[in-house]
Amino acid sequence: MMAAGQAAEASPAGYGPTIALVAGEASGDILGAGLIRALRERYPSARFVGVGGPLMRLEGMQIWWDASELAVMGLTEVIRHLPRLLRLRRQLRQRLLALRPDLFVGIDAPDFNLGLERSLKSARVPTAHYVSPSIWAWRRGRAKRMGESADRVLCLFPMEPPVYAEYGVDARFIGHPLADHFPLEPQRESSRRQLGLPADARILALLPGSRLGEIQRIGADFIATAGRLQHEDERLQVLAPMATPACRAAFEALLAASPGPPRIQLLDQQSQLALQAADAVLLASGTAALEALLARTPMVVAYRISALTYWIVRSFRMLKVDRFSLPNALADEPIVPECMQADCNPTRLHAELYPLLHVDSAADAQTRRFGEIHRRLRLDASRSAAAVLSELIEDRPADAVP
Numbered sequence: 270m271m272a273a274g275q276a277a278e279a280s281p282a283g284y285g286p287t288i289a290l291v292a293g294e295a296s297g298d299i300l301g302a303g304l305i306r307a308l309r310e311r312y313p314s315a316r317f318v319g320v321g322g323p324l325m326r327l328e329g330m331q332i333w334w335d336a337s338e339l340a341v342m343g344l345t346e347v348i349r350h351l352p353r354l355l356r357l358r359r360q361l362r363q364r365l366l367a368l369r370p371d372l373f374v375g376i377d378a379p380d381f382n383l384g385l386e387r388s389l390k391s392a393r394v395p396t397a398h399y400v401s402p403s404i405w406a407w408r409r410g411r412a413k414r415m416g417e418s419a420d421r422v423l424c425l426f427p428m429e430p431p432v433y434a435e436y437g438v439d440a441r442f443i444g445h446p447l448a449d450h451f452p453l454e455p456q457r458e459s460s461r462r463q464l465g466l467p468a469d470a471r472i473l474a475l476l477p478g479s480r481l482g483e484i485q486r487i488g489a490d491f492i493a494t495a496g497r498l499q500h501e502d503e504r505l506q507v508l509a510p511m512a513t514p515a516c517r518a519a520f521e522a523l524l525a526a527s528p529g530p531p532r533i534q535l536l537d538q539q540s541q542l543a544l545q546a547a548d549a550v551l552l553a554s555g556t557a558a559l560e561a562l563l564a565r566t567p568m569v570v571a572y573r574i575s576a577l578t579y580w581i582v583r584s585f586r587m588l589k590v591d592r593f594s595l596p597n598a599l600a601d602e603p604i605v606p607e608c609m610q611a612d613c614n615p616t617r618l619h620a621e622l623y624p625l626l627h628v629d630s631a632a633d634a635q636t637r638r639f640g641e642i643h644r645r646l647r648l649d650a651s652r653s654a655a656a657v658l659s660e661l662i663e664d665r666p667a668d669a670v671p
Contacts, residue, residue: 444648
């Protein structure tokens with residue numbers, strides 16, 4: 270790795286385009302690695318540089334800084350690391366302006382990437398932002414800021430480009446990488462074998478979130494709901510994949526405090542396997558809802574935020590949609606039950622889950638739509654992204670070439 274302040278060298282003669290990328294966490298590293306593979310198919314001699322993780326390094330990217338240096342979570346952590354992050358971005362900006370790559374791609378991490386993209390765009394370096402923030406749901410005005418920073422926005426969901434169009438921003442739907450990852454046909458039997466579960470078992474999965482705050486707010490309600498369902502059906506098996514050891518400890522504490530606790534098998538991670546094995550799932554709103562859709566698992570989506578945050582969001586009309594879960598947003602109609610705030614309680618959750626476990630027609634109504642949405646999202650996202658980005662490389666103005 271070069272020293273942080275060292276000027277980047279020009280591309281050797283005979284090389285293809287130089288493409289700079291910045292990915293700030295594990296999910297961005299996955300997206301970046303797939304994108305590099307797809308761009309190499311178009312530009313075998315391309316050179317890739319910037320900020321990335323181990324997967325991007327394996328694809329031949331020259332890593333200037335490791336993606337882990339950007340992966341800071343939580344307000345206090347961000348404040349503590351802010352001087353270092355600002356210094357890193359300043360050094361990266363100087364290095365990129367000296368190099369003047371044929372294309373810059375910021376992968377997610379908008380707080381870090383948008384300012385960088387804006388500087389490069391002003392210097393006539395073609396810029397793109399890969400992964401739109403959730404402008405379809407709240408703070409739509411962010412679309413204008415995205416357009417001021419990036420020449421093109423690559424969107425994972427089809428409802429996003431129309432929002433950008435309202436602000437005159439060039440945004441393209443390229444499909445979702447998770448839709449490429451999940452097979453089109455359900456993998457229930459093989460997933461149960463991997464988890465050592467009977468093929469004919471009735472299984473409920475609980476996914477109460479990947480953050481401690483989520484588990485603390487809704488974990489007890491999820492446990493109580495599972496208990497009611499098991500009381501009615503002693504054969505019901507319950508799986509609860511935990512995202513981190515801290516999440517597992519918090520959930521175990523809630524389970525221990527629960528009166529007559531249900532029988533719940535805790536798993537370390539393995540959420541996708543649990544979703545594919547389950548007959549139904551109760552989950553916190555977020556990416557897990559998309560994963561459940563792609564696994565063809567009937568679901569109930571629940572969420573609870575602090576009363577103050579909920580009041581602010583509603584009072585200032587920050588939430589622009591009536592449906593907050595991804596399956597309903599993608600379907601543009603209520604295909605899965607949403608239990609928000611006061612509705613996130615064991616009585617309501619039990620009432621919504623029971624038919625999904627015991628009435629075939631209720632489950633089938635969801636899974637049929639899930640299949641339709643899966644096919645719409647399955648566009649080979651990395652190759653689609655590469656095709657869209659190649660336009661920026663080929664259309665680069667002649668006076669912008671160093």
